[in-house]
Amino acid sequence: xxxxxxxxxxxxxxxxxxxxxxxxxxxxxxxxxxxxxxxxxxxxxxxxxxxxxxxxxxxxxxxxxxxxxxxxxxxxxxxxxxxxxxxxxxxxxxxxxxxxxxxxxxxxxxxxxxxxxxxxxxxxxxxxxxxxxxxxxxxxxxxxxxxxxxxxxxxxxxxxxxxxxxxxxxxxxxxxxxxxxxxxxxxxxxxxxxxxxxxxxxxxxxxxxxxxxxxxxxxxxxxxxxxxxxxxxxxxxxxxxxxxxxxxxxxxxxxxxxxxxxxxxxxxxxxxxxxxxxxxxxxxxxxxxxxxxxxxxxxxxxxxxxxxxxxxxxxxxxxxxxxxxxxxxxxxxxxxxxxxxxxxxxxxxxxxxxxxxxxxxxxxxxxxxxxxxxxxxxxxxxxxxxxxxxxxxxxxxxxxxxxxxxxxxxxxxxxxxxxxxxxxxxxxxxxxxxxxxxxxxxxxxxxxxxxxxxxxxxxxxxxxxxxxxxxxxx
Numbered sequence: 001x002x003x004x005x006x007x008x009x010x011x012x013x014x015x016x017x018x019x020x021x022x023x024x025x026x027x028x029x030x031x032x033x034x035x036x037x038x039x040x041x042x043x044x045x046x047x048x049x050x051x052x053x054x055x056x057x058x059x060x061x062x063x064x065x066x067x068x069x070x071x072x073x074x075x076x077x078x079x080x081x082x083x084x085x086x087x088x089x090x091x092x093x094x095x096x097x098x099x100x101x102x103x104x105x106x107x108x109x110x111x112x113x114x115x116x117x118x119x120x121x122x123x124x125x126x127x128x129x130x131x132x133x134x135x136x137x138x139x140x141x142x143x144x145x146x147x148x149x150x151x152x153x154x155x156x157x158x159x160x161x162x163x164x165x166x167x168x169x170x171x172x173x174x175x176x177x178x179x180x181x182x183x184x185x186x187x188x189x190x191x192x193x194x195x196x197x198x199x200x201x202x203x204x205x206x207x208x209x210x211x212x213x214x215x216x217x218x219x220x221x222x223x224x225x226x227x228x229x230x231x232x233x234x235x236x237x238x239x240x241x242x243x244x245x246x247x248x249x250x251x252x253x254x255x256x257x258x259x260x261x262x263x264x265x266x267x268x269x270x271x272x273x274x275x276x277x278x279x280x281x282x283x284x285x286x287x288x289x290x291x292x293x294x295x296x297x298x299x300x301x302x303x304x305x306x307x308x309x310x311x312x313x314x315x316x317x318x319x320x321x322x323x324x325x326x327x328x329x330x331x332x333x334x335x336x337x338x339x340x341x342x343x344x345x346x347x348x349x350x351x352x353x354x355x356x357x358x359x360x361x362x363x364x365x366x367x368x369x370x371x372x373x374x375x376x377x378x379x380x381x382x383x384x385x386x387x388x389x390x391x392x393x394x395x396x397x398x399x400x401x402x403x404x405x406x407x408x409x410x411x412x413x414x415x416x417x418x419x420x421x422x423x424x425x426x427x428x429x430x431x432x433x434x435x436x437x438x439x440x441x442x443x444x445x446x447x448x449x450x451x452x453x454x455x456x457x458x459x460x461x462x463x464x465x466x467x468x469x470x471x472x473x474x
Contacts, residue, residue, distance in 0.1 A: 005180050052079035052253075053470060054268060054276055055293075056258050057085020057284035058454055061444040063246035064463030065301075065470075066283050069196025070250055072471055078250060079272065081257040081413050085247055087415055088286070089456070091240035092404065097356045098238045098320055103456045104362075105254075106235060108228025112457050113464075114242060115233070121241040124355050125231040131335035133200075134195070136345075138392040145197070153201045159184045161223070170220065176423050177206070177222050178214035197295045198341045208348065210420040210454065211315025213367035221421040224430075226451045236356045240458070245393025261299040263440040274445040280440050282457075282466050287433075288314035300314045301437065306335075308432040311425035312447065314409075315454075317369040319364040320385045321404040327351075327359045328396040329389075336361070344369050348386040360387075371409055378405040418454035419447035434462065439473055442466045 021173075053069055056061045066076045090102035106114050106123065115123065133141040133149075142151075166181045181202065184396055190198065207213050257321035260271040268281040285295060290309050300306070330337060331353045340346040341420060352360040363385045365373055366398070373381050373405060382403050389397045408417045421427060427450050434448035446460040452458030 006370070017419050021217040037257045039195065040072075048104065051075050051079075051278045052280040054079060054270055055284065056261070056270070056279045056281065057087065057162055057286075057445075058082070058085040058243070058252055058254075059284055059459065060089065060246070061447070061459040061463035062087075063243055063250070063280065063468040064460040065284070065444055066250050066463075066469035067246050068464055069470065072467075074471075074474075077276065077278070078252040078272065079256045079258055079276065080254050083255055084242040085252060085254075086240055087459075088390030088408070088417070089239050089243055091238045093238060093240070095402070097236055097358055098240075099404055100235065100239050101319060101321070101404060103239050104234060106233045107395055107455050108230055109233050109458065110228055112228050112297070113228075113460055114457050117245050118235065118239075118241050119236040119245055121235050121239060122356075127334055128232075130333050130354070131337055132330045132333040133339065134392045135197075135338040136341045136391060138394070139369075141197075142262070144242050150199050150390070152198050153205060156181065156184055156198070156202075160219075160404070162270075169222075174217050174218055174220040174423050177217040177219045180219040181214055185240075196339060196341075200337065203343065203346060204348050207366050208364060211317035211370075212311055212313065212419045212420045212422070216313070216367065216420070216422050218406065218421045218423045218425055221426040224421060224427040224450060225453055227455070234350075234355050235334040240348045246297055258295055260296050260298065260328075261441070263377040274318075276453050279301065280442065280462075280470055282442045282444055282470070284445045286314070286414045286416065286445060287312055288409075292415055294412075297441075302430050305435065305437070308425075308429035311422070312429050312433070313420055313422045313425070314414075315369040315418055315420045316367060317417035318365050318374065318406045318408060319404070320365070320381050320406075322361045322363070322382065322385060322400040323402045324359045324398055324414050324433065325401055326398075327353055328393055328398060329361070338392055340388065345388070346387060349385075361389075363388075374407045374409055376449070378403070420454070428469060434465075436466075436469065442470060 039165060052075045055066045055076060055078045058078050062078055063085065066078050069076045088102045092099040092101060095109050105126065106112055108114060114192055124128065133146060135141065160167065163184070167174060167183050202214060210217055256272045258272045262269040263281070268278045270276045270281060285307070289295065316346070329351065331351070334351055335349055336349040338347045347363050350362040352358045352362065367416065373384065382400065382405065386397060408414055430448060430450040430453055434443055436442045444466040446453050446459040446462065449462045450457035450462060
């Protein structure tokens with residue numbers, strides 16, 4: 001049944017660990033995530049709001065840090081550029097069941113800090129073996145064909161790990177993971193159909209996991225991170241329950257775009273629409289925003305940190321969510337895999353019928369496919385998925401009653417879905433990004449979590465890590 005696993009065994013992954021992610025759904029449907037009431041606005045001439053620690057960003061990392069600091073008695077103020085909290089968690093509560101346009105899955109339920117915090121949301125275990133896979137033209141793959149793809153994928157992964165030195169070449173210079181895959185498969189004499197099947201499995205198992213294509217990923221550094229055990233779970237009823245719970249009682253200024261962060265011996269000075277001062281600042285800006293340079297630092301960040309930011313990349317993972325009047329597809333399988341005639345034509349869809357009995361399909365697009373589609377209209381994105389479905393189900397495919405399309409690479413407050421290690425970078429760059437600058441400036445977020453990058457729990461744990469670091473100084 002094609003048991004693809006995550007990074008340690010390359011498990012099949014649809015979820016946007018953060019975000020992935022998405023811009024607000026197309027009109028007229030507007031997301032209504034839970035948010036605290038913003039603090040009253042103040043004129044620039046008025047004194048700054050009192051705080052010992054300023055937190056830039058009300059995503060999961062910032063909220064988790066602020067929660068711990070506030071519970072320890074520290075005066076904390078969060079500055080958030082968006083008009084909502086949650087960052088790359090975005091739930092459309094205007095429909096029932098709600099639609100997750102950002103994070104949707106809990107990656108590993110064992111010892112994961114998130115499930116206890118989800119008070120209202122529901123969770124259901126994900127079965128990555130529950131997949132119906134179709135070749136171009138609509139032929140369903142047999143159990144034997146699924147098993148054959150799985151064996152080839154696992155053999156490939158083993159070879160990539162055990163023959164790393166030879167596949168990297170005599171100089172051991174870093175190469176793209178895609179190049180290493182081609183070298184590992186050389187001589188196997190796969191038929192075009194077999195290679196197409198394997199490429200689809202690679203896309204689903206690796207590229208979806210990193211929101212990047214194997215041609216972009218570092219072979220030397222792609223195999224980073226640890227997985228939590230216990231399997232995955234899909235959240236229904238609203239992943240925005242997590243930021244809601246974390247934010248209760250916290251002071252948050254919404255719609256405040258930070259432009260400059262200054263630190264010196266006296267403390268911290270942050271400039272946005274007004275000036276904020278504190279003893280310390282925790283920056284939880286997504287890697288994409290740090291790379292864009294829209295927030296300046298004085299003094300400049302250390303060369304090592306700027307170099308790490310420059311080397312790392314932000315992946316793109318977008319969703320096309322389709323709701324129909326009734327299912328026309330295989331209702332029992334949690335996943336539908338539509339293998340395309342080319343690598344970029346393939347589509348993976350999550351079937352929500354087994355999860356919340358809703359006739360919805362969620363197609364996920366990554367890398368260049370997602371970036372290209374972001375330049376097109378919502379109708380074009382929906383049409384792409386419908387064409388793939390018609391190749392399998394023909395005239396049974398009905399017109400969606402509503403749809404949602406996300407564009408995370410265009411979101412100015414994330415500029416991507418989640419981080420990945422490209423050619424020329426390494427996991428140590430994530431560690432460098434996590435390092436504080438002196439005793440005033442601290443950093444958190446999924447891109448600072450080497451063990452759990454690109455996950456919601458990685459973001460949460462990074463915020464708690466920095467909160468502990470700040471508390472240890474005072």
